[in-house]
Amino acid sequence: MDDFFFVYVLLSEKDNKFYTGYTSNLIQRMNEHFKGQVSSTKNRRPLKLIYYEACLSQKDALRREKYLKTFYGKMFLRNRLKTFLNSNNKS
Template sequence: MFSVYILYSELHNKHYTGFTSDLEQRLNSHNEFGKDWTSRYRPWKLIYKKEFENKNLAMVYEKWLKTGAGRDFIKTLPH
């Protein structure tokens, strides 16, 4: 199972979109100290997830969320 997810950093008013096969572990890694982009905008909270049985479908959906239409959809999500 693959999850496409959207995180929100209330402190920095930032969104992050990704996909993973282990959502709990991935959320923990985003909120830990590190040198990657997401570690600079901690804390993150999960505001949306959608699960797929197929990795390719998850990747297509994640890519769509990063388009203009996808970003418009993200703006409608409650934070």
């Protein structure tokens, strides 16, 4: 798994908004987010990893991250995660 780059989406349980990023070490990056060591998410905790993809190149991961941050990318995520998001809102 050392040769992969990961695009990931976190859901803030505080403000119910997405955070999208990319990394070459998903486990380490999640630990940083969950411990409050990432400035852009430390005040939005608790966070939940709700989606990730593996890419074979950094360039592809960056391109995918940028897409998922667009209006159409967010529509893709909401459609892809429809069941999860609907059940999450009912709890």
